[in-house]
Amino acid sequence: MLPLKKPLALYIHWPFCLSKCPYCDFNSHVRESIDIDLWKKALLADLQSFAAHTENFKVSSIFFGGGTPSLMPPPLVESLLKAIAAQYTLSSHVEITLEANPTSVEIDNFQALSSAGINRLSLGVQSLNAKDLKFLGRTHSLEDALRAIHISDQFFKRRSFDLIYTLPGQSIDMWQTELEKALGLAGDHLSLYQLTIEQGTPFYLAHHRGDFQMASEDISDTFFEWTHGFMKDRGYPAYEVSNFAKPGQECQHNKHYWFYDDYIGIGPGAHSRLTIDGKKHALRRHRSPEEWLKIVEDRGNGMHKDVIIEGHTLVEEYLMMRMRLVEGFSLEAFLEKTGQNLFDCIPEQRFRALETEGLLTINNTITPTFSGLKKLNALLGFLLKEKI
Numbered sequence: 363m364l365p366l367k368k369p370l371a372l373y374i375h376w377p378f379c380l381s382k383c384p385y386c387d388f389n390s391h392v393r394e395s396i397d398i399d400l401w402k403k404a405l406l407a408d409l410q411s412f413a414a415h416t417e418n419f420k421v422s423s424i425f426f427g428g429g430t431p432s433l434m435p436p437p438l439v440e441s442l443l444k445a446i447a448a449q450y451t452l453s454s455h456v457e458i459t460l461e462a463n464p465t466s467v468e469i470d471n472f473q474a475l476s477s478a479g480i481n482r483l484s485l486g487v488q489s490l491n492a493k494d495l496k497f498l499g500r501t502h503s504l505e506d507a508l509r510a511i512h513i514s515d516q517f518f519k520r521r522s523f524d525l526i527y528t529l530p531g532q533s534i535d536m537w538q539t540e541l542e543k544a545l546g547l548a549g550d551h552l553s554l555y556q557l558t559i560e561q562g563t564p565f566y567l568a569h570h571r572g573d574f575q576m577a578s579e580d581i582s583d584t585f586f587e588w589t590h591g592f593m594k595d596r597g598y599p600a601y602e603v604s605n606f607a608k609p610g611q612e613c614q615h616n617k618h619y620w621f622y623d624d625y626i627g628i629g630p631g632a633h634s635r636l637t638i639d640g641k642k643h644a645l646r647r648h649r650s651p652e653e654w655l656k657i658v659e660d661r662g663n664g665m666h667k668d669v670i671i672e673g674h675t676l677v678e679e680y681l682m683m684r685m686r687l688v689e690g691f692s693l694e695a696f697l698e699k700t701g702q703n704l705f706d707c708i709p710e711q712r713f714r715a716l717e718t719e720g721l722l723t724i725n726n727t728i729t730p731t732f733s734g735l736k737k738l739n740a741l742l743g744f745l746l747k748e749k750i
């Protein structure tokens with residue numbers, strides 16, 4: 363009997379945006395013109411370059427992320443999906459998500475993107491009030507956002523939108539009003555991110571100059587806690603730190619990352635975790651769009667780095683991914699993915715200490731509590747504080 367094919371998630375990075383938002387440190391760039399034919403050839407070549415190592419996989423999800431992939435011409439999206447279908451077996455319920463910004467150029471593409479095969483849309487709404495959209499430097503208006511939500515509902519069975527909260531000056535009352543409105547417009551999934559200030563962004567400078575003040579840690583914790591409680595009461599429990607869904611409607615692609623299953627990424631800066639000959643490889647594509655394009659033209663793939671993940675790094679990566687999930691992980695799952703026993707890698711006392719602090723629970727499963735999720739970085743820092 364042929365061995366069962368393992369599920370694989372496939373990520374495609376489109377690194378271009380119409381303008382750069384002041385809070386964003388994603389690999390996204392503004393360019394006056396883009397040679398679509400060249401990009402098509404290069405993305406197809408980067409995809410093909412994985413063929414030798416992925417024949418035992420079937421694709422369970424595809425994600426077009428960015429940047430702003432809703433700016434990709436729909437025929438390009440279609441060509442990539444056709445190439446993926448030719449190269450891989452697709453699972454029968456393959457989830458195909460595309461991130462979109464709610465500007466009019468992109469809204470006009472929704473129908474064609476749906477015909478090309480996209481079956482899940484993730485809309486970057488960011489805020490449902492005009493003042494905060496302006497503060498966030500978004501180019502879309504509230505009306506654009508509402509129109510995009512309305513139109514996406516006609517073309518995509520599954521849809522989600524992103525909002526950013528804990529904004530300077532925002533109160534829980536203001537956030538509740540916004541979230542009530544959001545739930546009235548939502549599909550089965552919402553991503554709610556607390557604003558973070560990333561180094562190297564215009565917000566970083568503005569914040570240091572004192573142009574605005576961020577919420578204190580206590581206020582930020584209150585927002586987090588309140589949001590998780592509110593969403594649970596409304597039938598959208600969190601399944602991850604920032605992701606909320608009606609049961610069964612979680613984003614399969616992101617869950618795949620958090621389960622630490624294999625995935626490949628093509629396009630500038632894209633990451634992969636791929637098991638080759640029994641070893642987990644961390645592959646990274648060149649980050650700069652122009653450099654990536656040139657390297658693919660020269661060599662047929664955009665590879666920048668290939669590092670084998672083993673020992674402590676494997677344990678570290680596994681925990682960093684799995685602890686984001688509300689459901690936690692079992693000791694068996696840890697053994698299966700890392701080949702090691704958890705308490706041989708990290709002293710059990712550390713987990714017990716965190717349990718006493720109320721940050722996680724330990725049965726046969728290690729599960730972060732609500733407070734644990736909120737303090738995830740500190741919790742991981744404590745668990746992983748020194749090499750084993």
Ligand SMILES: C[S@@+](CC[C@H](N)C(=O)[O-])C[C@H]1O[C@@H](n2cnc3c(N)ncnc32)[C@H](O)[C@@H]1O
Pocket residue numbers: 385386387388427428429430431461462463485486487488524525526555556557558559560
């Ligand atoms: C790849 S990005 C953006 C996708 C799309 N281009 C857009 O802007 O709508 C995914 C999401 O990360 C969130 N995000 C990016 N930077 C953030 C920050 N500094 N703080 C909080 N959320 C952030 C935004 O909600 C954004 O929609």
Ligand code: SF4
Pocket residue numbers: 378379380381382383386387388390428429430463486
């Ligand atoms: S938030 Fe989205 S639209 Fe804004 S710069 Fe980042 S990727 Fe581009």
